[in-house]
């Protein structure tokens with residue numbers, strides 16, 4: 001079944017687990033993550049970022065939405081890190097049931113103005129919206145371990161931002177970093193800050209930059225108010241590591257089914273581990289017939 005973000009995160013918030021958001025670019029990885037969610041009876045958010053969206057033809061999402069809708073497992077198709085109003089409109093047109101508008105780099109008032117505009121547009125179509133306040137860090141220098149642009153969210157601003165925008169979920173910055181972590185860097189999630197934000201805000205919270213963050217910290221965050229965790233780099237790395245090794249060991253094999261199948265196994269292995277960390281394995285039973293699509 002295909003739900004919107006509000007519908008999939010409601011039971012997660014109520015029962016204290018988180019739903020994984022997995023970024024996919026093309027059909028092989030899409031099929032791998034969806035099949036693992038079904039095998040684990042775990043609700044799942046399949047995500048596509050703007051550059052991944054650009055990479056594919058629109059018809060790919062006809063397949064994605066049809067595939068997810070016919071499943072008995074609860075799914076959302078979510079547009080991750082939309083940076084423009086127009087990009088979010090195109091995602092809604094393509095059948096996405098949830099969009100993120102990321103104005104975290106903008107001044108507060110401008111972030112509110114654009115996020116609210118996206119929320120009004122999306123809600124008219126039954127589509128949910130995720131916003132962001134504070135700024136999740138980015139790895140600026142992998143070798144030297146330099147992290148840029150990390151600004152923690154504050155409880156006051158988070159609470160005000162949700163009310164000012166009408167969003168359905170809020171991405172917060174509490175110590176994670178996007179993408180691959182620099183050598184030797186171990187994130188330290190601010191659990192007390194997270195609890196305070198969760199106490200003060202009325203919508204489910206989202207943790208970006210979940211790849212590489214120690215699993216016990218992520219599991220604790222899921223108990224402290226995080227209802228959605230984004231994972232991208234970690235399973236993609238596992239996929240390419242295995243595919244690369246196969247090609248090196250079997251340079252004459254060019255059949256995609258042979259070259260890629262080990263990578264698919266790796267994706268499923270990582271996704272299964274994450275779903276267990278989020279506490280979402282076996283939780284599909286919480287979802288009834290609320291499908292939007």
Ligand SMILES: [Zn+2]
Pocket residue numbers: 081136178208209230
């Ligand atoms: Zn992110």
